[in-house]
Amino acid sequence: MTITYDNKYPRYFLIASIVWGLVAMLVGIIAASQLSWWQANGKFLEALTFGLFKSDGLQYITFGRLRPLHTNAAIFAFVGNMMFAGMYYSTQRLCKCRTASDKLSAIHFWGWQGIIVSAAITLPLGLTQSKEYAELIWPIDIAVALIWVVFAVNFFWTLARRNEPSLYVAIWFYIATIITVAMLYIVNNLQLPTSWTHSYSVFGGLQDALVQWWYGHNAVAFFLTTPILGIMYYFLPKAADRPVYSYRLSVIHFWSLVFIYIWAGPHHLLNTALPRWLQMLGMLFSLMLWAPSWGGMLNGLLTLRSGWSKLLTDPVIKFFAVGVTFYGMATFEGPLLAIRAVNQLSHYTDWTIGHVHSGTLGWNGFMAAGMFYWMAPKLWKTKLWSQSLANMHFWVGTVGILLYVGSMWTAGIMQGLMLSELNAEGTGLKYKFVETLQFLNGDGDGNHVTLKSFFSLYAFRTYGGILYIAGFIMLAVNIWKTAQSGQASDDTVEIGNVAAADTLKPRKWFGSSVLVYTFAVIFFTILAFFLPAHADKVAILLAIFFGAKCVLEWKKEGKNWQHYYDQLLENYLPFTFLVFIAVAIGGVVQIFPSLAVNKDKNVEGRLQELYTPLELAGRDIYIAEGCYNCHSQMIRTLKPDVLRYARNDEEGKLIADDYSHLGESIYDHPFQWGSKRTGPDLAREGGPASQDNPLVRIGKRDNLWHYNHFMNPRNTSPGSNMPAYPWLAKQKLDFKEIPGRIKAQVRLGVPWPAMDKHEIEQHAREQALAIAKTLEQGAIVPGDDELTGPAMTRHLAESKVVALIAYLQKLGAHTIQELDDADEPKLLDPDSQRAVSIGRKPGPQVKLSGN
């Protein structure tokens, strides 16, 4: 039989990956430099345009808008296209058949590029959901889901037509990727649209946090790891010209990794308001990940063992060897950071950024480079244009990674230690937040670019990124020249006798009723956890019943377990179903309890106070500007966090339990806990309503401070690297869209009081005017110095900045809810959970005045 493999779409995806990789890295370098020098947020354009552009910032390129563009481009555009190239190339050869449909391949390729272009346009415009790596707005999400289905159909159709009965382990990893990414993406992006470009997540507060990090963690697992492991298991043997070191180990690697990974998401929320059992679950499963990850890494490295002699000369082997080594480093560091005690120091700091980049630059980036250097000569039927340029790429890229990761590790650990260091008297914290930042970026008062800033840890991160992209440009040139020197064509092969594949009919997917009964036992055992009293006992009895049936059937058939397992290896549909079961169990156990219980009616103690219409509009601006990229709204249950961010009671004493409680963000769709603090936490930024005007709240700082801070943060916080937001004082708030957004929130279960659209708009305008009046004395509208007095007040009352100030002044407002019925489930905050576990009751709640 003659087979012609399709090389066109592997080529297309390869080229797209290189192009988007360069874009992602360039945006990353700009974003990194913005943290060193705030002028990179647009002020530099004054010099570039010789004064034609005059402003302290440009809204489309602020860090808050570029960072999501960088992460999405790196994950979905660079690694996404790379993995599609590898999957399309290897699946055909492992299945010994051409990809099922060239049309579907074309729709997949062009659809995916269209999605990337849409993301590149909408994210700088501030159109975002604010959920990390899931920022894309809902129409693009639907496009992603549809294109993913096209890809899945093409892939599984190819499997159905294969001429090789056995499914190689790389195919297993691809199946896990396709199934799990679809499940994660759809669940995490469940949202209620309010317009073509805006929506609210159906999940709120803790529910949203849990679902988001179930997705976020497993986006790393099943988008950045499992497909690349599949690629590793195919391309490493090709490069080393020998089979994988241990096929047995690859089997153990696959099942244990796929099953364990999905459980580890809560480690992104350690020491927060997340219930303790979920934190412990996340930590435990993260630690267990050490075993399969290192098993896979050793399998990869030992596969290359006969190729060590090539290490000096063959750039493919070099990139693969170092890429797999970085996989080992990153997967050692990940569980380490998931230990609660270590996480106290690392979380919200640049240590996490260093960890992530050792994975993406080292593992993903170098595996991509190795694969491209191996594939390009095959795809264009020629030799690699320059081995020495590829070697140069390797060394430049390696030094770039080390500079980047080394500086971020140092910065993260140093800042984490500084933030918790006590003063000499031991009565408070030694450093202000901005002082720790200045240590990292060496930028003095922030108003001027200092020489010291060029030798700071943040600057070295930028230099590392520049070296890395320089290496990648060498790759682009090398591949371009290779393509020019060759001829693009498909591969044609002759294959011998074809054994039958997928011999099991759907009704016998599991070989016999033995496996069906086994699944029934698992299903009813899990179901028993979630059923109410007595119904759970029925489920357990059913599990026992099916268990007995299983044993009887097994004895009757007289076959061993290996028989059933071997059948799975040659039948892709039941195999896929088994993979889905493996990844779904973890999600069900983690998320369903939270969805069922974490509701406002179950909250005991602090319950979030509802926003006003203007405050909700301000929150939407906060999200659009990407403030969550640098500011958390989650004071952890840690002393340094409480000392730094908690408020004082009416007697001026620190409120010891003023960390963030579970009920305080329960109406936040989406949640805003954040994952990194380049600026301080904002959970207690707000304050009580003013006695003069209940529409005006005064928190830690007054309204004029906030206004001046937005116009140029250096005015109020010397040393800050936050971008200036002068456009917020000029752009008008769309009051007309607020009622529609409130309507959507009501449908999601937020108990807004009954108001018609006129009342909503009127309330918002009244509050905006009241806040604008507090700015009349002292505020200056950038570029319009002559606007003063009541005219300026009227102008600001229409502006976005006033809504944003209203939102910030509301943060931390809550009421106290008492629950009478002792039999009903109650939500336990981490503190009360801890108190229960050591046999004492939690301390009394202190109600804040005015909240």
Place this chain on the structure above:
Amino acid sequence: MFKRIIFDNWGETIFLSFGVTLTIFTVATIFALRMKKEKRDHLAHLPLADDTTDAQ
């Protein structure tokens, strides 16, 4: 049962989860160890098989 698992004895959930994982790991290991040599060799050589028949 739900209330008891989530609120009263949450530690059991973790041990149960750990037990399930350990079972999966053990079963996968047993299956891997019991794979026949011919099957293992055939699967392990699949990535190398496509080159041998390349007609180009």
